Amino acid sequence: xxxxxWISESKRYIIGTLVLGGLxxxxxxxxxxxxxxxxxxxxxLLYGVYVVAWNIIGGYAxxxxxxxxxxxxxxGIVAAELFTIxxxxxxxxxxxxxxxxMILAAAIGYPTFRFGIxxxxxxxxxxxxxxxxxxxxxxxxxxxxxxxxLPSKYGWMYxxxxxxxxxxxxxxxxxxVAMLINLKISHSKTGYYLRAIREDELAAEALGxxxxxxxxxxxxxxxxxxGFMGYVSIVIxxxxxxxxxxxxxxxxxxxxxIIGGLGSIxxxxxxxxxxxxxxEYLRSTLGASIPGIHLLIYGLLLIIVGIFKPDGLAGVWVxxxxxxxxxxxxxxxx
Amino acid sequence: MSSGKAVLEVNGVVKRFGGIIAVNKxxxxxxxxxxxxLIGPNGAxxxxxxxxxxxxxxxxEGHVVFLGQEITGLQPHIIAQKGILRTxxxxxxxxxxxxxxxxxxxxxxRIKSVRKAxxxxxxxxxxxxxxxxxxxxxxxxxxxxxxxxxxxxRALATGPKLLLLDEVAAGLRPHxxxxxxxxxxxINKEKGLTMIVVEHVMRFVMGLSNRLIVMHEGQKIAEGxxxxxxxxxRVIEAYLGTKPL
Numbered sequence: 395x396x397x398x399x400w401i402s403e404s405k406r407y408i409i410g411t412l413v414l415g416g417l418x419x420x421x422x423x424x425x426x427x428x429x430x431x432x433x434x435x436x437x438x439l440l441y442g443v444y445v446v447a448w449n450i451i452g453g454y455a456x457x458x459x460x461x462x463x464x465x466x467x468x469x470g471i472v473a474a475e476l477f478t479i480x481x482x483x484x485x486x487x488x489x490x491x492x493x494x495x496m497i498l499a500a501a502i503g504y505p506t507f508r509f510g511i512x513x514x515x516x517x518x519x520x521x522x523x524x525x526x527x528x529x530x531x532x533x534x535x536x537x538x539x540x541x542x543x544l545p546s547k548y549g550w551m552y553x554x555x556x557x558x559x560x561x562x563x564x565x566x567x568x569x570x571v572a573m574l575i576n577l578k579i580s581h582s583k584t585g586y587y588l589r590a591i592r593e594d595e596l597a598a599e600a601l602g603x604x605x606x607x608x609x610x611x612x613x614x615x616x617x618x619x620x621g622f623m624g625y626v627s628i629v630i631x632x633x634x635x636x637x638x639x640x641x642x643x644x645x646x647x648x649x650x651x652i653i654g655g656l657g658s659i660x661x662x663x664x665x666x667x668x669x670x671x672x673x674e675y676l677r678s679t680l681g682a683s684i685p686g687i688h689l690l691i692y693g694l695l696l697i698i699v700g701i702f703k704p705d706g707l708a709g710v711w712v713x714x715x716x717x718x719x720x721x722x723x724x725x726x727x728x
Numbered sequence: 729m730s731s732g733k734a735v736l737e738v739n740g741v742v743k744r745f746g747g748i749i750a751v752n753k754x755x756x757x758x759x760x761x762x763x764x765x766l767i768g769p770n771g772a773x774x775x776x777x778x779x780x781x782x783x784x785x786x787x788x789e790g791h792v793v794f795l796g797q798e799i800t801g802l803q804p805h806i807i808a809q810k811g812i813l814r815t816x817x818x819x820x821x822x823x824x825x826x827x828x829x830x831x832x833x834x835x836x837x838r839i840k841s842v843r844k845a846x847x848x849x850x851x852x853x854x855x856x857x858x859x860x861x862x863x864x865x866x867x868x869x870x871x872x873x874x875x876x877x878x879x880x881x882r883a884l885a886t887g888p889k890l891l892l893l894d895e896v897a898a899g900l901r902p903h904x905x906x907x908x909x910x911x912x913x914x915i916n917k918e919k920g921l922t923m924i925v926v927e928h929v930m931r932f933v934m935g936l937s938n939r940l941i942v943m944h945e946g947q948k949i950a951e952g953x954x955x956x957x958x959x960x961x962r963v964i965e966a967y968l969g970t971k972p973l
Contacts, residue, residue, distance in 0.1 A: 396841070399842070399843055403843065581842060582842060583836045583840070583842060583845075586829065586832055586833050586836055586842070587833065589822070589824075589829070589833075590822055590825070590830075590833040592824075593822035593823060593824060593825060593867070594820045594821070594822060596784075596820065597822070598833070599804045599805045599808070600782065600804055600808055600813070600814050600816075600883075601805075601808055601813070601833060601837065601882060601883070602805050602808035602809045602837040603805055603833075603837075605805065656824075657824070705824075
């Protein structure tokens with residue numbers, strides 16, 4: 395679809411996304427630039443970007459990808475190393491990181507889709523990818539066992555700041571961009587094709603859809619966004635090491651995507667941000683006495699969603715709308 | 729009918745599964761504008777033959793030629809892009825997509841603009857008689873006959889040159905079968921679309937087809953007009969067993 399057609403047909407959603415971004419940008423003023431809350435909110439919005447990106451491969455294309463931190467870690471470490479060793483600004487490094495993540499996605503995705511690995515096998519394979527990278531980067535020739543620190547340089551040039559509001563705003567902007575990318579995909583031929591593949595691969599193929607090509611495209615777009623954000627993840631963490639390839643959090647991203655509702659941009663955003671904030675809150679209040687309580691809550695929510703609302707938060711919204719507005723409601727946004 | 733040019737030529741196609749020969753040297757032609765019925769008892773190899781034509785299986789021997797072009801062993805999506813579309817014995821709906829979105833997926837094969845593809849999809853849905861209020865209903869919320877119509881519509885929306893229908897009448901009630909047969913006749917007449925109809929329900933296929941092919945145990949045992957086929961002793965034997973003396 396051309397840009398003009400897209401803008402005229404999705405005006406409502408584009409404006410909605412921009413308004414949401416504007417409101418989010420005002421939040422630091424409302425909380426008086428409190429450093430602790432800004433850190434939590436930056437992390438929550440960063441997870442918003444991750445889950446919105448996951449929505450492309452998991453929500454539209456229907457592939458249960460558990461490898462988020464393979465791409466986040468690789469992209470982030472590439473940008474961080476370029477910065478630390480060669481002094482390359484992260485503004486360049488982040489794009490290089492995104493590129494490297496996309497190359498990894500292509501290298502993994504091509505044979506995977508070529509040999510028809512899907513469903514639970516795809517999930518296992520992608521989960522293994524994080525573990526493999528974790529082990530590879532643990533080698534003494536690469537990162538070894540040490541924590542690595544970014545150089546103590548601050549300012550917009552390096553995306554590192556003594557306080558968190560600038561980083562928060564940067565993440566807000568990337569979130570808006572990630573949501574607009576999703577919106578564009580959703581309303582384009584690619585979006586229709588990916589949803590068809592999610593629903594029934596064989597039927598999609600028989601309608602002339604090059605299933606492999608479109609799955610690979612979805613995987614690469616997802617990996618590209620994650621790889622780009624990797625550096626921000628490292629900035630928030632403060633350090634990077636082989637631990638940056640984080641298996642449990644890769645699974646958390648998929649869980650958030652499923653709770654949000656497959657293929658729903660608003661659902662992905664809402665689920666990621668609320669769950670991350672609840673998770674951080676629980677960790678800070680009960681974390682010492684009951685470690686891992688937030689994971690328990692995520693698990694319970696996943697079960698509840700699985701039983702009562704398989705379409706996730708987006709499904710709850712649709713059925714509420716159906717209850718109050720007595721007319722046909724679309725299951726998927728137009 | 730057989731005076732037109734051949735749209736599809738199947739020459740000596742063989743497909744084995746282990747020791748079983750599912751399709752054994754089957755040859756036939758489909759001519760432009762006709763409805764060819766393909767019948768035979770369970771396990772006769774009809775669906776396997778379909779899968780050999782549409783690229784789901786690659787035949788071990790023989791050739792499939794479509795509009796003068798060899799298509800044997802091509803991938804399913806490429807065969808669809810060339811213009812051979814199919815429907816499925818068991819409906820394969822896009823459950824979480826609306827009826828209109830589902831048909832739009834088909835229309836996007838030849839139309840770049842999503843808006844124009846949606847218009848085309850709506851036009852096709854109206855053509856096959858889907859009521860407008862169903863356009864925005866999800867795939868999981870419609871009835872079996874509506875599923876069959878949506879399956880048909882999304883295949884039609886791609887602008888096919890040959891349509892393969894795999895047991896479309898299966899599971900339908902008699903009046904629904906009649907409705908579907910009328911839709912198929914309308915598509916054949918008004919769009920001039922060539923079709924192959926694999927079918928179990930005799931009355932349905934006899935009334936619909938211009939010509940019939942009968943398969944039995946992987947082989948083609950008869951070919952001809954419906955009334956000839958109905959009285960062919962080999963066909964009766966294949967379906968009912970040997971006549972008692």
